[in-house]
Amino acid sequence: MNDASAGAARHTWIRERIAQVPRVRLALTPTPIEEAPNLSRALGGPRIFIKRDDLTGVAFGGNKLRNLEFRLARTMAEQPDTVVVGLDIQSNSARQTIGACNKLGLKTILVLEGTQPEIVQGNLLVDYLLGADVVFAPTREAQRAALDEHAARVRAAGGRPHILNDNPMFDVASALAYLETTVELLEQMERAGVQPNALYMSSSGKGQAGLVLGKRLTNAGHAVHGVTATNEFHVPSRTAAIANETLQVLGLDMRVTEDEILNDAGFVGAGYGIPSEASVEATRLFARTEGVILDPVYTGKAAAGMIAHIRERRYGKDDVLVFVHTGGTPAVFTWNTLWL
Numbered sequence: 451m452n453d454a455s456a457g458a459a460r461h462t463w464i465r466e467r468i469a470q471v472p473r474v475r476l477a478l479t480p481t482p483i484e485e486a487p488n489l490s491r492a493l494g495g496p497r498i499f500i501k502r503d504d505l506t507g508v509a510f511g512g513n514k515l516r517n518l519e520f521r522l523a524r525t526m527a528e529q530p531d532t533v534v535v536g537l538d539i540q541s542n543s544a545r546q547t548i549g550a551c552n553k554l555g556l557k558t559i560l561v562l563e564g565t566q567p568e569i570v571q572g573n574l575l576v577d578y579l580l581g582a583d584v585v586f587a588p589t590r591e592a593q594r595a596a597l598d599e600h601a602a603r604v605r606a607a608g609g610r611p612h613i614l615n616d617n618p619m620f621d622v623a624s625a626l627a628y629l630e631t632t633v634e635l636l637e638q639m640e641r642a643g644v645q646p647n648a649l650y651m652s653s654s655g656k657g658q659a660g661l662v663l664g665k666r667l668t669n670a671g672h673a674v675h676g677v678t679a680t681n682e683f684h685v686p687s688r689t690a691a692i693a694n695e696t697l698q699v700l701g702l703d704m705r706v707t708e709d710e711i712l713n714d715a716g717f718v719g720a721g722y723g724i725p726s727e728a729s730v731e732a733t734r735l736f737a738r739t740e741g742v743i744l745d746p747v748y749t750g751k752a753a754a755g756m757i758a759h760i761r762e763r764r765y766g767k768d769d770v771l772v773f774v775h776t777g778g779t780p781a782v783f784t785w786n787t788l789w790l
């Protein structure tokens with residue numbers, strides 16, 4: 451077998467393993483991959499491609515639609531009529547979850563931690579537009595209590611609630627999704643006649659676990675760089691743990707260790723959810739060179755990490771980077787004064 455057919459056989463084998471996990475179809479995939487020559491030129495750096503996972507379709511798209519295919523398959527097995535879910539006020543996950551539930555004919559009750567802001571913008575605005583029953587809870591504990599209360603109320607009225615926060619699939623579903631994305635992306639790059647040297651993605655561990663498995667299981671030579679947008683947990687150990695849990699689900703007898711995980715915590719700035727000077731610069735640069743909209747709290751920080759590595763001259767002109775755009779674009783409207 452030559453290298454190309456061995457690679458194709460490995461891809462088929464990975465897809466077959468993933469196909470054993472129940473799934474509903476939600477995301478528009480394969481998402482496009484496009485070269486960003488103006489961005490490369492502006493940075494005087496390597497070739498850059500953008501994997502457009504901001505274009506997965508439902509409710510402005512983003513990375514969560516891929517994992518919702520597995521999570522909501524698990525949900526649907528219980529035949530609910532209502533999904534009750536607790537998330538944050540500007541959650542990209544909330545927006546995509548409600549959009550996905552709409553497609554599956556499920557009502558949604560969204561319990562957000564915090565108080566209703568005076569100006570409703572960004573993801574929250576879209577949550578309302580999508581028709582979720584939006585309620586607020588001041589603390590995490592109150593949010594948990596509200597999830598149970600609302601589920602009980604639906605049940606008392608004869609409905610069938612499912613609390614999505616209790617669905618155990620979130621981590622593994624994200625890793626499966628980005629394992630599959632690796633195969634998708636490598637096939638697209640192969641058709642374009644190029645091999646990536648490194649992938650960059652905004653990561654708090656879940657999707658990155660899939661990219662790490664993708665590199666391992668395809669035997670690919672590229673590096674996987676996660677850039678975290680939060681200091682709330684230690685991302686490398688979380689990524690390795692999720693990768694190992696996913697290997698178990700796939701029935702594969704191997705292990706990933708924390709020291710193989712590259713995750714840069716140097717671009718969080720003042721904290722989770724707060725734009726940094728570097729993320730604003732990166733967001734402007736992608737927009738002004740390629741017409742690609744990032745957001746200043748996730749993808750902008752990941753792009754800032756990639757840009758910093760390019761400016762440190764870690765890559766030559768012939769090297770090839772792929773920036774995995776995980777979405778989050780509605781956040782630009784909540785930070786409107788940054789762009790004026």
Ligand SMILES: Cc1ncc(COP(=O)(O)O)c(C=O)c1O
Nearest residue numbers: 542653654655656657776777778
């Ligand atoms: C736009 C965006 N990028 C990246 C992430 C991080 O993804 P993960 O939790 O899979 O690491 C999120 C998570 O909410 C997100 O909304």
